[in-house]
Amino acid sequence: MLTRLTLLQFRSHSQLDLALDGRPVAIYGPNGAGKTNILEAVSMLSPGRGLRRAGADELARRPGELGWKIRAELAVAGGVGHEVETFAAPGGAREVLVDGKSVAQVALGRLMRVLWLVPAMDRLWIEAPEGRRRFLDRLTMAFRPGHAEDVLAYEKAMRERNRLLKDMVRDPVWYGALEAQMAGAGAAINENRAAALARIMAAQQGAATAFPAPDLALEGEGPADLGAALAEGRARDMAAGRTLEGPHRADLIAHHAAKAMPAAQASTGEQKALLISVILANARALAEDTGSPPVLLLDEVAAHLDAGRRAALFDEICALGVQAFMTGTGAELFAELGGRAQQIELREGAGVVVASP
Known part of the structure; x- marks a missing residue:
């Protein structure tokens, strides 16, 4: 504190x-x-x-x-x-x-x-996936501070790969080195995110709270063998000018558990309450796991x-x-x-x- x-x-x-x-x-x-x-x-x-x-x-x-x-x-x-x-x-x-x-x-x-909730996040469940990934990564870093380094390593290698794609470079050696870095960091990112979600969901179970507990899931995080998928998809990615598979395309999906509906379809007040519930569950889990x-x-x-x-x-x-x-x-x-x-x-x-x- x-x-x-x-x-x-x-x-x-x-x-x-x-x-x-x-x-x-x-x-x-x-x-x-x-x-x-x-x-x-x-x-x-x-x-x-x-x-x-x-x-x-x-x-x-x-x-x-x-x-x-x-x-x-x-x-x-x-x-x-x-x-x-x-x-x-x-x-x-x-x-x-x-x-x-x-x-x-x-x-x-x-x-x-440090966790936060600001008014700009009120539309988190109905806006683009980028904001939800950033939200999830912040929650994940609270459990595993090294997650920040994994994300930075992945993004750095992906930027270099995207530059090669836009420049129409075809040298497989350059791609291979970058794709190996992305595959290693990407696997760590997916594992970190999954562990954080599982811990948050567990912290919601049995908690006495006035805020509705959401069901959370991660979708679109990419294939298990990301390195092979990137190598196979170079021609397609070159046509698009960017990398089309990987954890940078993942999305955090939330459902209002009590009403069995997607969070995006809940009322504005309910969407806010679901966000608060996630933050409280994260705080509860961290207090239990770290003692702080x-x-x-x-x-x-x-x-x-x-x-x-x-x-x-x-x-x-x-x-x-x-x-x-x-x-x-x-x-x-x-x-x-x-x-x-x-x-x-x-x-x-x-x-x-x-x-x-």
């Missing part, structure tokens, strides 16, 4: 310092006060580009060319503490330090698991739930012992939490955002 979070020149925050005690955190204030920016900063303490998928040069406060920095103090299982910094100079790439030593981003996933509950980032989640489900969500978060960062426009949205959460009001004055505990 986070015990301190400091932002410097990050998004709308010139400087913000929050002392945290492990309880859920309810952040409220008017639109534009910088609530989501705090959640995005926490998401940057995990591998990848964060909940907005922004590049390093997009995160600095504007106007200004000072770069940005996020500093966090973490308490992990066993009471061990770590200091994490991630930052970028103007025009530079993102860097990560753990206890003062430079590390790869994947190291962050081994220190703290993940950090949850729930942007504007309270505003989209009725009072009953809102209270149920808060109860489940507290029962799981997760440190959840939640945002809303007013304190009344978090009334059911009472003293179980830290309440932080963000307000704007003279161009400065002030945190009120």
Whole structure:
């Protein structure tokens, strides 16, 4: 969990310092006060580009060319503490330090698991498969941080293969080397995803929850012998100018189990509830498997739930012992939490955002 979070020149925050005690955190204030920016900063303490998928040069406060920095103090299982910094100079790439030593981003996933749900994901079940694959990979990385490296290795080899295809290169040696890399990384990706889905489904069984449990499945992940399929499909792929088989074509399929219908056909509220159910199941499984509950980032989640489900969500978060960062426009949205959460009001004055505990 986070015990301190400091932002410097990050998004709308010139400087913000929050002392945290492990309880859920309810952040409220008017639109534009910088609530989501705090959640995005926490998401940057995990591998990848964060909940907005922004590049390093997009995160600095504007106007200004000072770069940005996020500093966090973490308490992990066993009471061990770590200091994490991630930052970028103007025009530079993102860097990560753990206890003062430079590390790869994947190291962050081994220190703290971070899951999120943001309003942009509300249409996840009815939009293109790409978003669902990204969602699934984020869930999978929480169980297996090395999954990020497998995905990067696969995508790098696939980009090179696609370049050869577009350039009409026919050298089988070049293709063979790249296809072997894709086959190895692809097998790991499929195995990681399948294991994550199985664990999430198991965590849903018997759980007392107000949110409907979805049946989840992975489709279109490609043939078992991907290397052979890629070799056989070179002519077809060359005509298309891209690779047409593999885990990059997979899709996460969800059904509303209680109503025996595809999630895409459920109501808007039910689709949101199914998403929350998946996130809670993931958190439950991680807490059981690692002994350290993940950090949850729930942007504007309270505003989209009725009072009953809102209270149920808060109860489940507290029962799981997760440190959840939640945002809303007013304190009344978090009334059911009472003293179980830290309440932080963000307000704007003279161009400065002030945190009120």
